Amino acid sequence: MCWILVVRGVCLSLLRRMAMWSLLLWEALLPTAVTGTQIQGQVGGSVLLAAERPAGFQVRDAIWRSLWPSEELLATFFQNSSETLYHSRFLGRAQLHSNLSLELRPLESGDSGNFSVLLVDKGGQAQTQTLQLKVYDTVPRPAVQVFIAAARDAQAPKTCQVFLSCWAPNITDVTYSWRREGTIDFGLEPHDLFANGQVLRVSLGPGDKSVAYSCIVSNPISWDLATVTPWESCHREAAPGKTSHKDVLLLVMVPVSLLLILAGLLSAWHCGPCSGKKKKDICADSVAPETENPIV
Template identity: 80%
Template sequence: MAVWSPWSLLLWEALLPMVIASAQVQGQVGGSALLVADHPPGFQVREAIWRSLWPSEELLATFFRGSPETLYRSRFLGRAQLHSNLSLELRPLESGDSGNFSVLLVDKQGRARTQTLQLKVYDAVPRPVVKVFIAVSGDAQPPKTCQVFLSCWAPNISDITYSWRREGTVDLGMEPASLFTDGQVLSVSLGPGDKGVAYSCIVSNPVSWDLATVTPWESCHRQAAPGRASYKDVLLVVVPVLLLLILAGLSAWHWGPWSGKKKKDVCANEVDQETESPLV
């Protein structure tokens, strides 16, 4: 029986055509990913070589002469485990672990099979932040209604999707016409019967999800409460007053020295006149 070394197997892989299969694997930062060495029934594996192909080509693990080996200098050193079925487990995953991998399997009859796998590592989705904006304020609102925009945002993350859910209803989706900015903003028209209705923003990626829930009618109630001015009304009063105070301060700073000097000159002239005038 011929004896193969890992390097001769790699050379054989480069020269001979192989049966190629591909698969996609997803993982989460801090978790684990299992790269399965798939082979057909009756394919009795004798040797196996796991490699990273991209972003860098590295030797990760081998199974040769019945002994597994994973202590190769690669970015996965200490994080790779070769199981008895020759599948490779990577843990804990890091954000830079995404890439392409391959496994070369050789059976006892000398037949070879190469399988490629693509690993995509995602960050865990954080809790989103939902803000409520009143679309129309004051008397411009239709009677007993409140038009709001719900804005949803998940910080410091990419590759996520946004969706909305009206709590307490069977229909989990929202009408596309009421969604904006790739689903991040939802337009809602509320009436008196919607005082207790809550809306949830759901952010997700292929490996995790999270949500935040708000009751938008509460913001409408605070906006319309008697005796409370909206932020627009406050700005209409505060901004002109601030401008007048600033102008008054600038005027006093500019004319102050000149007016003082003029006053001193007037006082000096009055003293001179009194000195020159004869006493009666």
């Protein structure tokens, strides 16, 4: 009896494999209806790859495969029995539901790719659906830096031109945009944006002391922002680009004055012993032997 059960189990397994390879060969040889769908997912989340069935299409068999970046068998459904234990990169993360949709979780950044499902109805009609999965990282909080532009002679008085630089660390496939807080009209011109929107140039006046700007970083499944008030950086002490002509003059004159004072002190110290009448005679006597010519 046991031998009969074992043989029967082996036969069923062989029949399942033969049916599967027959369906794959059939898919390659016969024309089938193909539809394409794009699906988006988030790292750490889940996604459902839906197998759409036309009205009156009674599914008998189904095969889920990964087509790109590598071709792998993910799940099968034969004779009312499903299997997802194939040694693919989704082993342990794939679940085939009763409606033959395939759920993948938790998603990883390398799960993006193309998938297909082959459906065969009881009348022998085959249908293939293709799906494209794109997995995105969760957008982190961006960092914004404020750079003060050097003042120009033609620049209006009491104005400050700044460059706001925005950056989201360790992430790709993101879009940068800016928003001026507290106004309906953002007032951001395209010519004020640089580096694909990562850098914004703004000109501020005394009336913009409380104006804040937000950098928004987004991808199709998440977004985050950071807000700064750039006027606070315009009048900090020793702010970049705020050196005046008076400061430059002081930087030049102070070292020159110190050199002149030092030279005067050295001169006074050197001539100090020769000052006065008495000291003058002593100095003359000390110098005379050096200047007199010997008598021959």
